[in-house]
Amino acid sequence: MxxxxxxxxxxxxxxxxxxxxxxxxxxxxxxxxxxxxxxxxxxxxxxxxxxxxxxxxxxxxxxxxxxxxxxxxxxxxxxxxxxxxxxxxxxxxxxxxxxxxxxxxxxxxxxxxxxxPKVPGLPGVELPGVHVLRDVADSLALRDAMRAGARVALVGGGYIGLEVAAAARKLGCDTTVLEAAPSLMRRQVAPELGDWYARLHRDHGADVRLEAEVARLLGSARVAGVELADGSRIDADLVVIGVGIxxxxxxxxxxxxxxxxxxxxxxxxxxxxxxxxxxxxxxxxxxxxxxxxxxxxxxxxxxxxxxxxxxxxAGATAVRHADLPWFWSDQHGINLQMVGMPTGPVRHVWRGDPAAGPGFTLFYLDDGGRLVGANAVDRPADIAAVRRMIERGVSPDPAQLADPDVSLKKLLKGQA
Known part of the structure; x- marks a missing residue:
């Protein structure tokens, strides 16, 4: 038939x-x-x-x-x-x-x-030299502009802004990150982790400015800089807007x-x-x-x-999309993975010492003690166990969660 x-x-x-x-x-x-x-x-x-x-x-x-x-x-x-x-x-x-x-x-x-990409209605945003990054054409245009020694200003300290900032430093550009919030990646991670990433970018030579509200972009024939609400100015040969989509x-x-x-x-x-x-x-x-x-x-x-x-x-009836949300970002050779959707009041539990450098995980527990999210910095192996814990609604002992000597797999199985 x-x-x-x-x-x-x-x-x-x-x-x-x-x-x-x-x-x-x-x-x-x-x-x-x-x-x-x-x-x-x-x-x-x-x-x-x-x-x-x-x-x-x-x-x-x-x-x-x-x-x-x-x-x-x-x-x-x-x-x-x-x-x-x-x-x-x-x-x-x-x-x-x-x-x-x-x-x-x-x-x-x-x-x-x-x-x-969202483009704020700032004076000067239409000037040549102002970039967004969404498609191949955007990436190639930005790559061509980011020559060694170029002064690059990033408006927005989320994933895109920070990944571009890392690329700009790698290419030898003078790089400034301008974030209106008090910490980086405010929508994605806890403020303490955002502060850790601010130090990371500063250690790699970027000028990271928090609570920096942009008032307008400067220039006539093409963009020449950024003026902040406090009147300070940052010279720039190109400006990248990364304030969301x-x-x-x-x-x-x-x-x-x-x-x-x-x-x-x-x-x-x-x-x-x-x-x-x-x-x-x-x-x-x-x-x-x-x-x-x-x-x-x-x-x-x-x-x-x-x-x-x-x-x-096409007619399949059994399929459903109910994945646990997972995100990642690579900046300066360091891998950040985020799993879960922590909202509302949460308790932070750290595994590893952020002061010692990459190789730590931040867990989020809700007010009932249930694991609802995690951010792993150069600890990808933690994510697989955390994913299963969240999917199963596990409420791990915070002390054991924080102890690097305690296997997350054993915590998942209730054997720790």
Missing amino acids: ADPTSNQTFIVVGGGQAGGRAVEGIRKAGFDGTVILLAEEERAPYERPPLSKQVLTGEAEPDSAKLREDGWYREHGIDLRLATRAGRIDRARKRMVLADGRELAYDRLLLATGAQ RPNVELAMQAGLDADDGIEVDDQGRTSDPEIFAAGDVTRQPTPYADGKIRLESWQNAQNQALVAGQAM
Whole structure:
């Protein structure tokens, strides 16, 4: 008997990591119909983490970040359309209207439209020499500008700002990090760990300024510096804005889908329209590790949620996305891994001595003593055990958790 889905057409909008993994999920679930992948860029889907690390420093070229070799899409019957921009969704007629006016009929649609860097409305932000970092073109433009001796100012002390700062120092640039909060990576880690990273960057020659509110960017023909709210000025040949991202929800909102700070989806990636799915940075999704729906900006989410959404789109009923959130950042050769979603009042428990350098872990316990998160600095082996502890709702003895001589695996098994 012929496959009843073989005459159907699925369209995936977005050529980033989530879009690429979504089409993999569709084929993995056995869908035998037409699959169209629309990518705005002129590149096949790729991962973004290398853009602020190896690609930025010149240690790797953009092609190294590709999800699949070019032939994979042909071999798996994916109609990959590069440099193609979606315009609007006609839900009543089940048509994707492209920016050039052409229309594509769909049976099911998946939005993996990602996000874009937030750009504050600062005077001078439009000047040449002001950069953001989101795609390959951004990374290559920034790499070309970050020549040895260049003065680089980073507005924002989150992951992106700090990874770019580390790359700038490695390339021999005079580097200043400007963070409005009292500590670095304020949204991701405890203030004490943010302070540790401030010392790390200072030890590598960067000027790290906390509680530094930017008032405007200076320059006429191109950017020449940054002026802070206190009147102080930092000379700069280029400025990198890294103050977060905002989800590209325009298509979804135009179509009347439930969306605000992200497209609302369930644990299979289904939106408020049962024939439309979404995945990646653009979504707000349920998680057993936090109250309500959250939006996750991570490699893991772009990968795993998209695989689930693609499979569910193709009719798989058993798949669900309920991963424990996990993030990582590499700065100055030091690996930081974060797992869990600690919120509300938490107790900090340190394993190892931060004053002695890398090789320690910070645990987060909720007010009931349950382990809800951890940050491991050059201790990747801790993360696997911590992940299982959080998933199982373990409440470890804080004294044993802090003792490096106590095996985390034994703590997990209750044998310590």
